[in-house]
Structures are given as C-alpha cells and as structure tokens.
Amino acid sequence: MKHLKYIIALSILFTFGGCNVYNFTGTGKIDAKTFQVNFFPNTAELVQPGIDRTFTLALQDLIQNQTNLNLVKNGGDLTYEGEIVDYRITPMMATADIQAAQNRLTIRVSVQFTNKNKEADNFDKTFEFFKDYPAKEQLSGTTLDAAVKEIFERITQDIFNESLAKW
Secondary structure: OHHHHHHHHHHHHHHHHHHHOOOOOOOOOOOOOEEEEOOOOEOOOOOOOOHHHHHHHHHHHHHHHHOOOEEOOOOOOEEEEEEEEEEEEEEEEEOOOOOEEEEEEEEEEEEEEEEOOOHHHOEEEEEEEEEEEEOOOOOOHHHHHHHHHHHHHHHHHHHHHHHHHOO
16 A cells, blocks of 8 residues: 555656646747747738738747747847748639639748757748638738738747747
C-alpha cells in the first residue's frame, strides 16, 4: 500500500510536470518573455485601406492568444516586422462567353523575424494565401472583410508556426 502511494504520486508528478514543456498550441518551451510586432505597412501596388492595421493587430492577437509572451512596443525578445507586398485580384475561371466566373484575392506578406536569444531562429520569408469568390460578387463590405479575415488567419498561423511552433 505504501508503494502504491509513491507510484500514484510519481504518476501525477510526471503527468503534470510535462505540461510546461509542451502546450496545446504546438510550441515547446519558448526562450523569450516578450515580443513586439512592428506595424506592417501596405506597399502593394493595389492598396486596400486599413488592411495594414488589420494584419498587424491579427498577428499580435494570435501570438498573445497562443503563448504566454508579453507584448511590448520596443525591445522585445522576439520581433516581427515586414510589409504587405502584394494585394491582387485575378480571374480564375472563365465561362463559355469568356466572362470571369470566379476571382481570386491574393495577399502576400514579407516577414522578418528576429529572436534575440536564439539567432538560429531568425528568418526573412514571404507568406501568401488566397480566397476565391464568385466573379458576380463585388469584393467590398462584408465580403471583403470576410475574405481578408480568412486570408490573415492563415498567414498569421503560418508565421506563428514558422517562428514559434517550428512546424
């Protein structure tokens, strides 16, 4: 009976002791306490007002929600900076009368990631995603907001995975 108590205590210790090494977001132990996300200006040829701020806030929110890092304005252990380099709408499918049946919104973001504590993790990469929509729909208002939101969710998750989850 005495040994059973030790076995149960050790089982509990190992079960809960491992939680600080791995979490549900897929990141292991992060060797940083703070992060900063600098403003991502929109330098694309086709400028959609407001998406620069939307993207910057989306990246900040994702990192805050999936880690225990503290957001700082400057001097962060981890720094995300870059720019929106492409925002384009292209026809994807044509109908029999040579009309566009479907269009694609594509957004590309260039990101420079710096980890002050582990320089091997630094990168300078471009992330891109798209959203297809019927050509008869105007890409404005709620349709535009939903498309941009979906694209930014994917891009920010890809940035997170590349910088912290190492996927």
